[in-house]
Amino acid sequence: MSKQPNILILGIGNLLWADEGFGVRAVEEFHRQYDTPDNVTLMDGGTQGIYLVQHVRDADVLIVFDAVDYGLPPGTMKRVEGEEVPKFMGAKKVSLHQTGFQEVLAMAEMMNDAPTHLLLIGVQPVELEDFGGGLRPETKAQVDPAIEMALEYLSGFGITAQKRETPLSQGSTIACPIMTTEHYENERPSEELACRSGDERLILDRNWQAPSDFEGEMDALLANVPGETG
């Protein structure tokens, strides 16, 4: 085989919008668990839009992790390949000056530099209206399967990512140490302290009230689950 292809694994989305952070969390977790050869780049693309064009142009193979509105049940993962990808990556609500990733791909193509191979691994988000929140369990559960999917795709190009004997600690991956899942979620201020009233339920319905004894209600619920004793 001639020159090794340049491979870019890109996580995109906004960490601050709950499941919108899926793409970034997936690429961070990929880095935590796997060691990749030199021709593979892992990148937290955030919502950088146009500023990502050069990285997309440099790639022969592009794998994108993202939260995608497929119109499927929440938490569903779906893979889309090649020419099908752009139509799933519209300009809707996209960041960086409303530059959709579709537009980033089109710009790369206009420069005659579009990646030859393209894979989108997307998850239908469960919750977005929770500014400052983390991934919902259903979305988080798709991180490992998404990584598996990327590994399988990579193997088609003869690339093997080595599973690390000991995964990296959260603070030593490509993630910003302050924004690691652990730090981000554990140090989140309480509902009461933060008065997170931007929640759609609160905004749209003035009569909505949080459960007064949430912990108690959860305990009561769990107590009734068969087989869950002790």
Place this chain on the structure above:
Amino acid sequence: MATQQTPNGYTLDTGGKRIVVDPVTRIEGHMRCEVNVDENNIIRNAVSTGTMWRGLEVILKGRDPRDAWAFVQRICGVCTGTHALTSVRAVEDALNIDIPENANSIRNIMQLSLQVHDHLVHFYHLHALDWVNPVNALKADPKATSELQQKVSPHHPKSSPGYLRDVQTRIRKFVESGQLGPFKNGYWTNPAYLLPPEADLMAVTHYLEALDFQKEIMTVRTIFGGKDTHPNWLVGGVPCAINMDGDMAAGAPITMERLNYVRGVTQRCIDFCKNVYLPDILAIGGFYKGWLYGGGLSGTSVLAYGDIPDRANDYSAGNLMMPQGAIINGDLSRVHEVDVRDPEQIQEFVPHSWYKYDDDKAGLHPWDGVTEANYVHGPGLIGTKTNIKQLDENGKYSWIKAPRWRGHAMEVGPLARYVVGYAQGHEYWTDQINSVLSTLDVPVDALFSTLGRTAARGMEAVWAAEVQMYFLDKLVANIKNGDSSTANTTSFDPKTWPAEVKGVGFTEAPRGALGHWIRIKDTKIDNYQCVVPTTWNGSPRDNEGNIGAFEASLMNTKMEVPEEPVEILRTLHSFDPCLACSTHVMSEDGEELADVKVR
């Protein structure tokens, strides 16, 4: 027919046709705009709305103040660095932390590099298509384009007819394949487009060149920030070590080799801005100089906090290379002092914003700011809360608060900075302004327009690239004098902090004055308020009925075709709006054309 006089001098007429543009495309975040046009299609009433809840303040409560920069840099994709810088400055102000000279130089280099990058990308990739018609470029004669190019930018080497023909072929292929890509969603048959095909081809060629060139600019922030896409910042300085001997042991240190690389990029930024970007604005401006709409508040009420401290830790007006000051009532002979700490100067109002205060008529200084949602509409709302057909601007109608400077609605941004600088006699800027005015053969009033805003951004990009070089020289000289300090960590330990403190950080973001006000209590963030440039420019009406900068800028503009809001987009884009923090889930239909409704 109902007319209404605003205290800031506008006559609003809510009769005629109502035009709704939602969303306003090619901006950061979500924005909606409604205007009323009279029988001659002239805009007589304008309503601008931020349609997304921005709950930043509430996610920072209780967090470690030293971490705030990492959160604010994720608000959006464009202001990453400038929000981070503003945040660390606010914390340093609260805790009385002085930063080393090297850190000041490096921060200035990063901030100026962002200015250049943002201005360039904004002009070519988000705004140029409001003036330039890529479909029309296909009709151009490459040879005539080459002649035009050599006349407009004699120092730009890429001007051969063959090269321009290649670009044209590339664009044609793209358009004929049916995928207009970045050029889709345009109104390419609208008579508001005035350029001859050759000027269109030249501008589209530079669109592609700028797209290629901009990748270099990012490397500056990567070198000093240690990481591509999301650079690192540090309370007390900058997180990069200096090791001029080039030993890579300490992570990603600053070496002479890297500084030389930055010098090369900086020089190429100067060249591109001087030889391509600014000449393009002048060339395009020459064809549109009869289109002098969009001035809005720029000739009467402008505000700049100032930025780019020459010496470290001195944020007083005299030490800021980007000027600070306020102009009101159109009196350019008097520049007022601005104090971001003074509770009487900057206040935010919410009578027309979806928030509530104890007293909705009051204005609150950001240190005492309250962010509590109150999503209610006025009785004139047409539609429902979740499916709005037409807003009632007499009630609450935006997620943006209305900040005011001593009660005045103000414009911020490159043009506001240049007007303040011009009024103060900032030598470099005044020379630039005079040169642009004389090249275009227009009077100084022409500056107060949509194109004036666009031109100010181009002039500022040239200035910023040159000042970036100044700080690079300053950094190298200081290091050669034996000072390699980049961070002051003496107050980094929260145990050393007072129980309760407050601070403020301000910068001039590419799109205008940006401030973060912080209160720290028991080592955690107790209150955090950001007043961002688009809060100023995009503000709704206030308690007195003053309209904001976006709204004012649209007034009295003539629309060629009301169903095609080219003129609205042109003027709103000239502010480089950033309604930040937008979520970005992609939809299966893949298309989002601005929905324009005329009723």
